[in-house]
Amino acid sequence: MAGFDYVIKDIHGIHARPATELFKLIKGRDCVVKVAKGDKEVPFKGVMGIMSLGAKQGDSVKFTFEGAEADALCEEVKAFMEANL
Amino acid sequence: MVIYSGKSVFGGIAIGKLYVYTKDDSMVKRVHIDDPEAEIERYHKAKEVAIEQLGELYEKALKEVGEDGAGVFEAHQMMLEDGDYIDSVENIIRTQEVNAEYAVAQTGDSFAQMFLDMEDEYFKGRAADMHDISERVIGVLSGKGNGGIQATEPVIVVADDLAPSETVQMDKDLILSFVTVHGSANSHTSILAKTMNIPAMIGCEIPLDDSVNGKIAVVDGFEGKVYVEPDEETMAAKKKIYDEELEKKALLERLKGKDNVTLDGQHINLYANIGNTKDLGLVMKNDAGGIGLFRSEFIYLGSDHYPTESEQFEIYKTVAQTLAGKKVIIRTLDIGADKQADYFELPKEENPAMGLRAIRICLTRPEVFKTQLRAILRASAFGKIAIMFPMIISLWEVKEIKKVVEEVKAELDEEGLNYDKNIELGIMIETPAAVMVADELAKEVDFFSVGTNDLTQYTLAIDRQNDSLEKFYDSHHPAILKMLKMIVDAAHRNGAWAGICGELGADLSLTKEFLAMGYDELSVSPGRILPIRKVVLETNVSEYRESKET
Numbered sequence: 001m002a003g004f005d006y007v008i009k010d011i012h013g014i015h016a017r018p019a020t021e022l023f024k025l026i027k028g029r030d031c032v033v034k035v036a037k038g039d040k041e042v043p044f045k046g047v048m049g050i051m052s053l054g055a056k057q058g059d060s061v062k063f064t065f066e067g068a069e070a071d072a073l074c075e076e077v078k079a080f081m082e083a084n085l
Numbered sequence: 086m087v088i089y090s091g092k093s094v095f096g097g098i099a100i101g102k103l104y105v106y107t108k109d110d111s112m113v114k115r116v117h118i119d120d121p122e123a124e125i126e127r128y129h130k131a132k133e134v135a136i137e138q139l140g141e142l143y144e145k146a147l148k149e150v151g152e153d154g155a156g157v158f159e160a161h162q163m164m165l166e167d168g169d170y171i172d173s174v175e176n177i178i179r180t181q182e183v184n185a186e187y188a189v190a191q192t193g194d195s196f197a198q199m200f201l202d203m204e205d206e207y208f209k210g211r212a213a214d215m216h217d218i219s220e221r222v223i224g225v226l227s228g229k230g231n232g233g234i235q236a237t238e239p240v241i242v243v244a245d246d247l248a249p250s251e252t253v254q255m256d257k258d259l260i261l262s263f264v265t266v267h268g269s270a271n272s273h274t275s276i277l278a279k280t281m282n283i284p285a286m287i288g289c290e291i292p293l294d295d296s297v298n299g300k301i302a303v304v305d306g307f308e309g310k311v312y313v314e315p316d317e318e319t320m321a322a323k324k325k326i327y328d329e330e331l332e333k334k335a336l337l338e339r340l341k342g343k344d345n346v347t348l349d350g351q352h353i354n355l356y357a358n359i360g361n362t363k364d365l366g367l368v369m370k371n372d373a374g375g376i377g378l379f380r381s382e383f384i385y386l387g388s389d390h391y392p393t394e395s396e397q398f399e400i401y402k403t404v405a406q407t408l409a410g411k412k413v414i415i416r417t418l419d420i421g422a423d424k425q426a427d428y429f430e431l432p433k434e435e436n437p438a439m440g441l442r443a444i445r446i447c448l449t450r451p452e453v454f455k456t457q458l459r460a461i462l463r464a465s466a467f468g469k470i471a472i473m474f475p476m477i478i479s480l481w482e483v484k485e486i487k488k489v490v491e492e493v494k495a496e497l498d499e500e501g502l503n504y505d506k507n508i509e510l511g512i513m514i515e516t517p518a519a520v521m522v523a524d525e526l527a528k529e530v531d532f533f534s535v536g537t538n539d540l541t542q543y544t545l546a547i548d549r550q551n552d553s554l555e556k557f558y559d560s561h562h563p564a565i566l567k568m569l570k571m572i573v574d575a576a577h578r579n580g581a582w583a584g585i586c587g588e589l590g591a592d593l594s595l596t597k598e599f600l601a602m603g604y605d606e607l608s609v610s611p612g613r614i615l616p617i618r619k620v621v622l623e624t625n626v627s628e629y630r631e632s633k634e635t
Contacts, residue, residue: 009389015207016160016214023163045168047160048196051211054203082389 002074003064010085013056018084019047025076031067033077086316091264091289093309094275098327099262099284100320103313104240105298106247113223116184124178128185131225132171136162138221139250146253151366154276157249161218170196186226193219210269217248234259241304241311243291249273257281262304264289264311282334286311337615341372345618347600348625354606355614355621356412358586362400365407367611372618375412377534377608378473378586379404381457385418385426391453397460405468412469414511414534414608415461417454419443419475438542443476448485458493465505473511473534478518483529486510513586515539520568523575533576534608537587541565560589570602577603584608596620597629 008014014022026033026044033044037059042049044063055061063081065074118124139158146155164170170192177188197215200208234240239261244251246267252274261283263274268287278285284306291297291311303312303323312319345353356377357368368376384392384400404413420426421442434440447454461472474486490510497504514520515536527533537560538549544564547554569585576583584606589595591609596617599607607617 007389009387012207013205016211017156020156020160020163023167027166043168045172046166046170047163048167048169048199051208052199052203054205054208056205 001064001066002070003062004074004078005060005062006078006081006085007060008055008057008085011057013059014050014053014061014085016047016051018080019050021084022050022077022080023047025080026073029067029069029073031065031069031073033073034064036062036064086319087313089289089291089311089313091286091291091309091311093284093286093306095278095283095285096306097262097282097284098306098323098330099241099304100323100327101261101302102236102238102240103243103264103297103300103302104234104236105293106234106242106244106251107293108220108245108251113186113190114184115187117182118178118184119182121179121182124185125175127226128174128178128189128222131185131222132165134225135218135221136165138225139165142250142253146249149253149257150273150277150280154249154273154280157214157273158253161214161221161250164214164218165222186223189219189222189226206269213246213248217250220248221250241302243293243297245293247274252277262286262306264291264304266291266293336619340615340618340622343618343622345374345621347621348623349627351600351626353600353604353621354584355617356414356584356586356606356608357611357614358608359611362403364611365404368408371611371614373411373611373614375414375469376404376408377412377414377584377606379413379415381415381418382420382424385420385429386424388426388428390428391456394456394460394463397457398463401461401464401470402467405464405470408468410469412471414471414473416473416475416513417444417447417457417461421446438548444474444482444486445476447474448482451489454489455493458490459497462490462493462497462504462508463502465508466503470505471509471511471532473513473532475513475536476515476539477512477526478516480522480525480529483512483526487529511581514572515543515587517544517568520571523572524579527576527579527581530581532581533572533583534606535569535572535583535585535587535590537565537569537585537589540568540587541589544568560592561595565589566598569599569604573602573604582606591617593617593620597624597626600624600626601630601633 023046034041035044035050035053037053037055040053042052044050053061063077139162143155143158146158173192174188177183177191178185193215197212200212200215203209234242234255236259239259241262241264242260243264246265247263263278263285265274265287266289268274275285284304286304286306286309289311297313300313303315303320305323345355354374356375357373358378359368359376360380361383384397401415420429421431421437421440425431431441461470464470477483509531511530511532511534512526513536514523514533519526541560542549545558545562547558549558573583582605585599585604586608590607591613593616600621609617
């Protein structure tokens, strides 16, 4: 199991575009990804779940990864978040 | 004549017939089915077709409005592939034994509601996407075609709201303007209108029926009004503005590719100010001769750690290569004051405008400075880059900067890394102190670029954000104009060139003055380049000088 916390810097938050790009990363990988904001946690099965968190600038989100590719995917998602959000 | 008001999202005048666009929103019927698994199979097939259609729309939109406007279709594809959405459709079909159309409609509604319940306006707006993608699948399931505009001449499209998939399917040659009852300023329709350069309005309480359909109307995107069946007087007045606009557009088009030379042969460089690589398209589109101010702050502000050398190098390299040999002046990081990045951990200051900012940070934290200089120098092997340093007040700062640059060059030499050995170094003149010692400074550098925003603030001791000081603020204050003359003279006396990259540089009422002062370059936001070129081409500098003397 891997994971990280991240504070959103992008002014628009996790909107449709980054959610789409994030899901592209995760799709088809051997790993169960969950995202949480506050006490709301959603399984990352697509763009709607993560968008339903309504994560905006300044919000902290927590990603957790479980499965064979957890560590690698965790790094990739983290890098994506840092570069884009 | 009836007048409807709304919120303009793009200026301009359109004259033509109104075309009321309505959706085919025939109710989806709930039908019992016997074989849910077969129905689920039918849903998946329809979903695949819908995703394919979206792929085609993406390609089409990419050509029409570019990456930013086309992205929505890729997002829609992802939404259709969303695990939660698919689960919901399958569940409804399976547990309620109903048709796929009904299950998709139900799912679309509940997801839309989820977004509507959110606080943020952006997320609320996603409800429309939910309806749009659901309607697309239902359309495929029920074998209905897609709407479009059935018109024989260009029309003003009037609608309740327009989904991206609807606008992109419309024949663009048939659209004079968009007017919608709902919709947002950041919608696809607005982006499309801006790209197509046609007036558009949202939030307009226009009835969507035969009281307007087919009627002649004028859309005035400047004042946000639609005049249905305008009287003669109104029509004549609007036609006049329309013709003027047309002339202006044509004129600016004609200015592309022209040299920036005055009637009496004086040349000036017109460069663009940009704050992000996203703006590169605008730089090219507006025929900029180069980039006079590349604000490197965005790299720092958009990051949660000190940007690495390679992260920065890639960005500078892209810019240098895109400009293909035209000059790119990169300003080293100018943060502090109103621009803060947490990881710099800058102490809170009583008076940040006069605090630890810009070059002062660089000279206090040489490792941060060196990383940026290394990245810029390495990128200089891929185009024509120059480096510019902000917030200079003293000669020793410039000497210190040059020493650091030499150190970095020596490092690169040692590592066998390429860079432009003759790279130009310049400084921003944005403090009264720098103006007063401009002669000494000019001996040390290749160029000056005047940051008029800060120079004005520090000279007049007026914070421009402060509305209550408007009465005292004068952007054409004689003190500023006198300084501008002193700066360019000092530069020329000492073999340097001088430009202006602050907002004042784009002030058309001063273009002649800047030419008369002898400025070599003006760097302005991309959209201002062609209007300034127009003034340059129409100016006779020697006549202007004489007229001032008499």
